[in-house]
Amino acid sequence: MTSPIPAELDPPQRLLLGPGPSMVSPRVLRAMATPLVGHLDPAFLVIMNEVQAMLRQVFQTQNPFTIAISGTGSAGMEASLVNVIEPGDTVIVGVAGVFGARMAEIVGRCGGRLVKLEVPWGQVFPKAAIEEALKKAGKVKAVALVHAETSTGAQQPLEGLGQLCHDHGALLVVDTVTSLGGVPVTVDAWGADVVYSGTQKCLSAPPGLSPLTLSPRALEVIKARQGKCPSWYLDLGMIADYWADGKRAYHHTAPITMVYALREALRIVLEEGLEARFARHRRHSQALMAGLAALGCTPNASEGHRLPSLNCVTAPPGVDEAAVRKALLLDFDIEIGGGLGPLAGKVWRIGLMGESSRQDHVVAVLAALEVLLKRAGRVQRPGAAVAAALEVYAS
Amino acid sequence: MTSPIPAELDPPQRLLLGPGPSMVSPRVLRAMATPLVGHLDPAFLVIMNEVQAMLRQVFQTQNPFTIAISGTGSAGMEASLVNVIEPGDTVIVGVAGVFGARMAEIVGRCGGRLVKLEVPWGQVFPKAAIEEALKKAGKVKAVALVHAETSTGAQQPLEGLGQLCHDHGALLVVDTVTSLGGVPVTVDAWGADVVYSGTQKCLSAPPGLSPLTLSPRALEVIKARQGKCPSWYLDLGMIADYWADGKRAYHHTAPITMVYALREALRIVLEEGLEARFARHRRHSQALMAGLAALGCTPNASEGHRLPSLNCVTAPPGVDEAAVRKALLLDFDIEIGGGLGPLAGKVWRIGLMGESSRQDHVVAVLAALEVLLKRAGRVQRPGAAVAAALEVYAS
Numbered sequence: 168m169t170s171p172i173p174a175e176l177d178p179p180q181r182l183l184l185g186p187g188p189s190m191v192s193p194r195v196l197r198a199m200a201t202p203l204v205g206h207l208d209p210a211f212l213v214i215m216n217e218v219q220a221m222l223r224q225v226f227q228t229q230n231p232f233t234i235a236i237s238g239t240g241s242a243g244m245e246a247s248l249v250n251v252i253e254p255g256d257t258v259i260v261g262v263a264g265v266f267g268a269r270m271a272e273i274v275g276r277c278g279g280r281l282v283k284l285e286v287p288w289g290q291v292f293p294k295a296a297i298e299e300a301l302k303k304a305g306k307v308k309a310v311a312l313v314h315a316e317t318s319t320g321a322q323q324p325l326e327g328l329g330q331l332c333h334d335h336g337a338l339l340v341v342d343t344v345t346s347l348g349g350v351p352v353t354v355d356a357w358g359a360d361v362v363y364s365g366t367q368k369c370l371s372a373p374p375g376l377s378p379l380t381l382s383p384r385a386l387e388v389i390k391a392r393q394g395k396c397p398s399w400y401l402d403l404g405m406i407a408d409y410w411a412d413g414k415r416a417y418h419h420t421a422p423i424t425m426v427y428a429l430r431e432a433l434r435i436v437l438e439e440g441l442e443a444r445f446a447r448h449r450r451h452s453q454a455l456m457a458g459l460a461a462l463g464c465t466p467n468a469s470e471g472h473r474l475p476s477l478n479c480v481t482a483p484p485g486v487d488e489a490a491v492r493k494a495l496l497l498d499f500d501i502e503i504g505g506g507l508g509p510l511a512g513k514v515w516r517i518g519l520m521g522e523s524s525r526q527d528h529v530v531a532v533l534a535a536l537e538v539l540l541k542r543a544g545r546v547q548r549p550g551a552a553v554a555a556a557l558e559v560y561a562s
Numbered sequence: 563m564t565s566p567i568p569a570e571l572d573p574p575q576r577l578l579l580g581p582g583p584s585m586v587s588p589r590v591l592r593a594m595a596t597p598l599v600g601h602l603d604p605a606f607l608v609i610m611n612e613v614q615a616m617l618r619q620v621f622q623t624q625n626p627f628t629i630a631i632s633g634t635g636s637a638g639m640e641a642s643l644v645n646v647i648e649p650g651d652t653v654i655v656g657v658a659g660v661f662g663a664r665m666a667e668i669v670g671r672c673g674g675r676l677v678k679l680e681v682p683w684g685q686v687f688p689k690a691a692i693e694e695a696l697k698k699a700g701k702v703k704a705v706a707l708v709h710a711e712t713s714t715g716a717q718q719p720l721e722g723l724g725q726l727c728h729d730h731g732a733l734l735v736v737d738t739v740t741s742l743g744g745v746p747v748t749v750d751a752w753g754a755d756v757v758y759s760g761t762q763k764c765l766s767a768p769p770g771l772s773p774l775t776l777s778p779r780a781l782e783v784i785k786a787r788q789g790k791c792p793s794w795y796l797d798l799g800m801i802a803d804y805w806a807d808g809k810r811a812y813h814h815t816a817p818i819t820m821v822y823a824l825r826e827a828l829r830i831v832l833e834e835g836l837e838a839r840f841a842r843h844r845r846h847s848q849a850l851m852a853g854l855a856a857l858g859c860t861p862n863a864s865e866g867h868r869l870p871s872l873n874c875v876t877a878p879p880g881v882d883e884a885a886v887r888k889a890l891l892l893d894f895d896i897e898i899g900g901g902l903g904p905l906a907g908k909v910w911r912i913g914l915m916g917e918s919s920r921q922d923h924v925v926a927v928l929a930a931l932e933v934l935l936k937r938a939g940r941v942q943r944p945g946a947a948v949a950a951a952l953e954v955y956a957s
Contacts, residue, residue, distance in 0.1 A: 170619070172829050176596055178597075178599045179599065181597075181598075183599075188598050190598075191598055196594070196597065199819060200591040200592060201573065202573075202585075203578065203583050204576050206583070206769070208576065208891070208897065209891075210573045211573070214571075220568075237633055237770070238632055238637065238795060241815075242632070244795075245794055272794060276793070276794055365815070373817065373820075374816065395671055398671070399668045400637045400640045400796075401795075420582060420634045421634075422770035424768040424770065425770055425817070430571060437567045496603070497604075502600045502603065
């Protein structure tokens with residue numbers, strides 16, 4: 168039964184420019200080496216309050232119910248849906264990528280009646296299409312949309328959609344996993360009711376928590392459920408009693424070290440300032456996209472709806488994209504993502520999220536791609552992509 | 563909307579002797595400061611294999627399906643039940659504390675027909691009672707038992723129970739959250755089919771993962787489900803494809819840093835050796851219990867079934883147990899637990915789990931209790947409890 172004990176942990180040092188996790192600041196790494204206090208310790212309760220207050224700022228919301236779920240982004244997605252939906256409830260889901268499809272899948276598993284809206288991957292849903300669906304679908308419990316579709320690099324506009332949903336008696340559920348902290352997420356201005364995210368993208372903490380906020384309207388709907396939430400672990404009514412100041416009723420043991428990490432990551436976000444951070448994300452994305460264009464890559468998401476945090480482009484024609492990605496990782500220690508579903512084998516997904524969004528990283532990935540494409544005979548003289556990026560930086 | 567950014571993280575330094583989290587080794591804390599690799603990086607897949615191999619040793623199983631769920635122990639409990647149970651399935655649950663009650667609650671939420679076995683809190687279920695329940699209940703899908711009931715300090719014997727369940731066509735589901743790594747957990751010898759644990763108890767990693775193992779029999783039952791698992795996040799059939807060597811199909815982003823922590827914690831467990839570790843847990847528990855007896859505390863769990871990892875005793879007569887615990891935390895920086903449910907206000911729960919199970923910790927908590935009880939006028943001359951513990955250590 169016994170086998171040798173593995174050696175001391177010593178993974179390669181990678182530059183993380185994939186769809187997540189992003190690079191983590193040494194400050195966050197160091198925070199995680201802090202000895203633990205108990206999850207019901209008054210000192211931890213103070214830390215929870217601080218995290219909640221900072222999350223509200225980043226989500227741009229006044230929602231008292233703003234917490235971190237003890238799981239990765241997908242746990243936040245599941246929590247958002249299974250608490251709201253009861254068997255038979257109609258839910259409109261916008262599906263234009265993997266994460267919209269995952270929402271639709273979860274709606275089915277909790278017994279909801281799914282109304283699937285579809286546009287080609289990379290495109291976004293016009294407000295009129297959502298309005299039409301709301302009018303046709305009868306009584307609708309919720310509309311679920313992905314703000315930042317990690318599989319396509321598209322950014323869904325959400326202005327006015329909360330009001331539209333509320334006019335039809337529906338809640339608005341939004342996935343901001345790849346946008347929160349890098350792209351404006353304005354929960355209250357959108358009128359969004361259930362919004363979740365992940366820590367390992369633009370917030371640049373390790374994966375393991377899912378920030379989540381509920382409007383008072385959503386909380387009412389959850390409290391008025393006929394039956395219990397099918398998930399005990401993700402039962403937001405019970406979790407609310409743990410996070411609620413003054414209650415702190417034991418539900419499950421919080422992942423204390425991950426809360427330490429998130430706290431430090433949020434401090435960094437707020438020290439930089441949201442506007443400066445969004446501008447930084449836009450700038451580096453612009454430079455990267457200019458470089459990628461010089462390599463013959465074309466953006467996947469439709470014009471005017473491109474995520475600066477997740478840059479999805481078709482690989483240059485005639486290039487074995489998987490072989491390039493593999494060499495990028497193994498020879499240059501740079502991780503980028505490939506395509507999922509119908510985009511598999513066709514696109515690269517280059518994340519410039521949080522700590523990953525920097526000039527040196529943009530230059531590094533473009534330079535490495537140029538060398539690899541030159542070796543593959545797909546580029547005549549390397550340097551044009553880096554030059555195109557520098558042009559943006561110099562302007 | 564903006565509020566001041568909180569100061570640098572600087573929580574008090576506590577001695578964690580509650581029901582979890584336990585103390586975490588500096589080696590584990592340091593491992594968590596390691597920069598991340600991606601969750602699909604070949605280097606991370608090696609790390610996952612290493613963690614799986616070490617978990618098999620600690621669980622004492624050959625089960626290929628031995629992984630860590632991306633959530634705390636309660637996520638492991640939920641995963642264990644929602645994957646196995648389909649609506650209408652009969653499940654026998656042994657309830658003699660909070661965690662048995664939680665299992666029963668989850669059975670209800672996933673539509674199972676609950677057959678609740680009960681004994682007074684602190685007692686364990688005789689094999690004959692389980693056999694009788696199996697005979698009476700008709701077709702039973704699973705029997706779910708808590709090996710180490712954290713709320714009472716009782717340890718459920720499991721010898722022969724796997725065979726008994728299998729003879730009746732049922733699976734055996736076991737909660738080892740407070741035993742794995744501190745008390746013998748012999749999955750294959752028990753014939754247990756679904757066994758889960760937590761990282762923040764006797765394994766002494768921070769909370770955030772739930773080690774889980776499935777017998778081939780359990781995996782077959784899960785694969786033969788009529789309907790989909792109600793939880794997408796905890797769907798073990800899909801998670802299996804991520805952990806399966808050679809597949810590594812993306813499901814959700816693994817909490818990479820927590821896997822680093824678990825890996826280092828498991829190395830420490832195996833370096834010490836399971837038998838030595840179990841003996842250490844027994845020894846320090848013995849010494850602590852001798853000291854507590856000198857203070858007038860009596861064990862809550864029935865004789866012969868006391869957990870060395872979680873020592874649950876009635877507080878000395880006439881003592882305001884909550885006030886003592888509060889002073890212990892705030893004046894001495896020592897955390898111990900109080901009672902839950904019917905034991906609230908009556909017992910102390912002192913965890914000696916993993917890194918917390920040490921002579922200096924036993925002496926520290928007894929000494930602090932003696933000082934506090936002397937101040938409260940409940941002890942004449944302090945020192946007897948420490949002396950009683952030292953007697954054990956010197957023998």
